[in-house]
Amino acid sequence: MVEHYDVAVIGAGPSGAAAALHSVRRGFETVLIDSAEFPRDKTCGDGxxxxxxxxxxQLGVEVNPTYRNRGLKLHGFGTSATAPWPSTYPCDEGTALQRHRLDALLVDAAVAAGATLLAGNAATNPQLDGNFLTEFSVGETQIRAREVIVADGVRSTFGQKLGRIWHKGEVFGIAARSYCESPFSDEPWMHSHVELRNEDGVVQPGYGWIFPIGDGSVNLGCGALSTAQRPAKLNTKKLLSLYASQQRDEWQLGPEKFITSAALPMGGAVSNVAGANWMIIGDAAACVNPLNGEGIDYGLETAALAAQLLGTNKDLTLVWPDLLRQEYGEAFILARTLARVLTYPQFLPVAGPIGLRGPMHLAARLMGNLITDEDRDITARLWRAAGSAVATARCGSPLWDSTY
Ligand SMILES: Cc1cc2nc3c(=O)[nH]c(=O)nc-3n(C[C@H](O)[C@H](O)[C@H](O)COP(=O)(O)OP(=O)(O)OC[C@H]3O[C@@H](n4cnc5c(N)ncnc54)[C@H](O)[C@@H]3O)c2cc1C
Structure with a gap:
């Protein structure tokens, strides 16, 4: 059986569901495909x-309306600091919601807007004519679409068949999450513990987090940065349990439930993210902030960017990676470089105590990459200048380059 669409979106996580929503709203007949049935879980901090x-x-999708947070509280090295979300960004509050709920909300919104959902079968067997994707299979069905958005997550099994390569020589994350009950689930701050020690007391290149969800539970997890040269030698699930035991009394935590772990590519360290009529977005394109591991936002943003290119009849092979570099290139290279420094075991024990006593109002803004092109203040100018200088110095490192 052959089905024809204007646009096919592979993967219905936040990136793919948002892309499908944008696509139908632009008037394209759109199919949204996921190997899983929804609601489904996804390993995440939910922040x-x-x-x-x-x-x-912007999408008009209301998320967890009864809970909002005001910024970050950072702890470690004998001190704590509060970093409110900056008032300069168009939105000055955050929230958290379990991914099985968030992702289902977005899929429902895409379907309600008119997208066809094919759930429960993976997209496989891409047929290429040069780098033009002519068709692929979903179960017994052949899908032919004029344009295809690939949002198949970290492993990007479909993307790999199209030639997508993940460069593990660049910094990437490994992380684990769990859910715990806590009477402080309404606490209006996201908490990060940057002095994350293993059972031998050695500081790890990462952080532990407790993100309140407002429903009687918190998302508790930990993550570390790694590179092929300096692999983080830790068991994230074991570290999570140790971290939970350290936080148990203060947060009155119940037992850790649903512990899962995953790796995450970061900062655009992948190649071959587009062909003539297809674009890779979200995690599959390593659109994750190396300084805090957040990727839901970049998934949603890259969905919006990719949707703008639909129906333009452009060969996307170079247009899409160029657009990604223009939007995120300098910020990601700078963040990737700073994150790489954190993987040197000597760095954090020395820099951590100094950093936490520094100007904390800047931390949430810089870690969250909450600087807009319109911002003209000194911090924004310095951040952009540093990004530009590092991008020039590291111009050979992989950043959505194309080898077609
Ligand atoms: C432990 C951890 C904590 C994190 N914490 C945060 C956080 O607090 N905040 C934040 O913003 N980000 C966080 N992230 C990152 C965030 O989870 C990802 O950036 C986000 O899920 C990216 O969304 P996506 O839609 O690109 O990919 P995914 O959410 O992974 O969705 C990909 C979808 O594609 C489907 N799929 C895969 N292959 C195929 C195929 N061949 N055919 C059809 N479907 C397919 C999958 O079933 C899946 O539904 C965290 C990540 C980890 C690992």
């Missing part, structure tokens, strides 16, 4: 910074 919430507001 939505103002960047993510802003995108959801």
């Amino acid at each position: 939505l910074t103002p960047r993510g919430l802003h995108q959801l507001n």
Whole structure:
């Protein structure tokens, strides 16, 4: 059986569901495909910074309306600091919502807007004519679409068949999450513990988090940065349990439930993210902030960007990676470089205590990449200048380059 669409979107996580929603709203007949049935779980911290919430507001999808947070509280090295979300960003509040709920909300919104959902079968067997994707299979069905958006997540099994390569020499994340009951589930701050020690007391290059959800539970997890040269030698699930035991009394935590772990590519460290009529977005395109591991927002943003190119009849092979570099290139290269420094074991124990006593109002803004092109203040100018200088210095490193 052959089905024809204007646009096919592979993967119905936040990136794919948002892309399908944009696509139908632009008038394209759109199919949204996922190997899973919804609702489905996804390993995540569930945190939505103002960047993510802003995108959801733009989409008109209301998320966890009874809970909002005001910024970050950072702890470690004998001190704590409060970093409110910056008032300069178009949205100045954040939230959190379990991914099985968030992702289902977005899929429902796409379907309600008119997208056809094919759930429960993976997209496989792409047929290429040069780098033009002519058709692929979903179960017994052949899908032919004029344009295809690939949003198949970290492993990007479909993307790999199209030639997508993940460069593990660049910094990437490994992380685990769990859910715990807590009477402080309404606490209006996201908490991060940057002095994350293993059972031998050694500081790890990452952080633990407790993100309140407002429903009687918190998302508790930990993550570390790694590179092929300096792999983080840790068991994230074990570290999570240790971290939970350290936080148990203060947060009156119930037992950790639903512990899962995953790796995440970051900062655009992948190649071959587009062909003549297809674009890779979200995690599959390594659109994750290396400084805080957030990717839901970039998934939603890249969905909106990709949707703008639909129906333009352009060969997307170079247009799409060029657009990604223009939007995120300098910020991601700078963040990737700073994150790489954190993987040196000597760095964090020395820099951590100094950093936490620094100007904390800047931390949430810089870590969250909450600087807009319109911002003209000194911090924004310095951040952009540093991004530009690092991008020039590291111009050979992989950043959505194309080898077609
Ligand atoms: C432990 C951890 C904590 C995190 N915490 C946060 C956080 O607090 N805030 C934040 O913003 N980000 C966080 N992230 C990152 C965030 O989870 C991802 O950036 C986000 O899920 C990206 O969404 P996506 O739609 O690109 O991919 P996904 O959400 O992974 O969706 C991909 C979808 O594609 C489907 N799929 C895969 N292959 C196929 C195929 N061949 N055919 C059909 N369907 C397919 C999958 O079933 C899946 O539904 C965290 C990540 C981890 C691992």
